[in-house]
Amino acid sequence: MNNQDEQRLEECYCPAQKALSILGGKWTLSIIRELSSGTKRFGQLQKSLKGISPKTLSARLQELEKQAIVTKEIYLEVPPRVEYSLTTKGESLKKILLDLVKWGTENLRSED
Amino acid sequence: MNNQDEQRLEECYCPAQKALSILGGKWTLSIIRELSSGTKRFGQLQKSLKGISPKTLSARLQELEKQAIVTKEIYLEVPPRVEYSLTTKGESLKKILLDLVKWGTENLRSED
DNA sequence: CGGTATCCTGGCTGATACTG
DNA sequence: CAGTATCAGCCAGGATACCG
Numbered sequence: 001m002n003n004q005d006e007q008r009l010e011e012c013y014c015p016a017q018k019a020l021s022i023l024g025g026k027w028t029l030s031i032i033r034e035l036s037s038g039t040k041r042f043g044q045l046q047k048s049l050k051g052i053s054p055k056t057l058s059a060r061l062q063e064l065e066k067q068a069i070v071t072k073e074i075y076l077e078v079p080p081r082v083e084y085s086l087t088t089k090g091e092s093l094k095k096i097l098l099d100l101v102k103w104g105t106e107n108l109r110s111e112d
Numbered sequence: 113m114n115n116q117d118e119q120r121l122e123e124c125y126c127p128a129q130k131a132l133s134i135l136g137g138k139w140t141l142s143i144i145r146e147l148s149s150g151t152k153r154f155g156q157l158q159k160s161l162k163g164i165s166p167k168t169l170s171a172r173l174q175e176l177e178k179q180a181i182v183t184k185e186i187y188l189e190v191p192p193r194v195e196y197s198l199t200t201k202g203e204s205l206k207k208i209l210l211d212l213v214k215w216g217t218e219n220l221r222s223e224d
Numbered sequence: 225c226g227g228t229a230t231c232c233t234g235g236c237t238g239a240t241a242c243t244g
Numbered sequence: 245c246a247g248t249a250t251c252a253g254c255c256a257g258g259a260t261a262c263c264g
Contacts, residue, residue, distance in 0.1 A: 015216030016209055017141050022220070024136035026257070029129050042226050053258055058227060067220060079225045080264085089219050096208075096215050097128055103208050104127025107201050108134070108179060138237070154246050165238055170247060191245045192244085229262075235255095242249075 022067060025060055027052050029097070032086070035070060036094060039085040069093065134179060137172055139164050141209070144198070147182060148206060151197040181205065 023029065027049060034040055034048050046057055061084060064070035069090040075081040135141065139161060146152055146160050158169055173196060176182040181202040187193040 015220060016212040018220050018222075019212050019216040020132065020136045020141065024132045029132065046226090051258090053260090054227060055229090055259090056257055059256085069219075077225095080227090082226060092215070092219065096211055099208055099211060100128040100131050103204065104131040107181075107204065108127060108130050110130075158246090163238085165240090166247060167239090167249085168237060171236090189245095192247090194246060225264100227263085230260085231258105232260105233256105233258080235257105236253105237255105238251105238253080240250085243247085244245100 022063060022069075023093075023097075025063070027056060028060055028064070031057070031060055031064065032069070032090065032093065032097070035084060035086045035090070039073075039083045042082050042084070045084065064090070134175060134181075135205075135209075137175070139168060139172055140176070143169075143172055143176065144181070144202065144205065144209070147196060147198045147202070151185075151195050154194050154196070157196065176202070 030049050031045065034045055040048070042057070042061075045061075046052060046054060049057065061070060061072070065072055067089075068087055070084055071087050073083045073085070075083070142161050143157065146157055152160070154166075154169070154173075157173075158164060158166060161169065173182060173184070177184055179201075180199055182196055183199050185195045185197070187195070
């Protein structure tokens with residue numbers, strides 16, 4: 001790591017903090033993973049993510065949508081149909097997440 | 113992103129989840145930032161991180177030490193002196209964090 | 225089907241006092 | 245100085261019921 005990087009590391013952690021606060025939600029990573037394999041409906045997500053409550057799923061999706069990581073498509077049908085998918089910005093997250101997977105795998109104790 | 117990466121993304125998010133749970137602590141990033149500029153004592157950290165309680169600082173340091181991200185050096189003196197510093201593993205985190213800073217800066221809404 | 229409203233709980237954190 | 249002990253508060257998340 002060069003001095004330029006070192007400098008930036010010292011001064012600007014806020015965006016990283018915010019990114020962590022968003023990605024750190026209990027189900028956020030799982031939601032992104034589900035959507036990374038393609039568009040899914042609310043019910044499909046709820047079914048895949050066994051154990052998540054509709055309230056939490058809704059909250060996380062709204063947060064991800066606000067950050068433009070996920071888009072929501074509403075079809076005016078009966079019964080209603082709503083589809084969620086990753087945006088380009090969401091796709092750009094994958095690289096970071098893969099780095100995190102790699103680092104975690106190499107460096108974290110799996111116990112406890 | 114190639115197919116190999118995509119595959120890994122689908123299957124192994126657990127380490128990323130764990131990494132996020134560790135890094136996501138309210139003060140964790142700040143502690144790492146403080147230590148990235150060099151070895152510091154408990155009191156120094158407490159003073160730099162204005163507002164952190166000794167209980168929380170102790171808890172986060174113990175967690176980081178358990179993951180070997182931080183090392184603790186105890187000097188048997190009166191008054192006691194204890195120094196904390198980043199390990200090589202801790203240093204290796206900087207790259208990930210810089211990527212996170214970069215991604216967050218480019219992609220996250222700063223409002224709300 | 226796709227949510228929202230309500231109530232409730234556990235865990236992280238803060239404040240503060242105390243100890244080796 | 246470097247923590248631990250204790251008590252209290254907040255908030256993400258869980259369970260469940262209900263609505264357009």
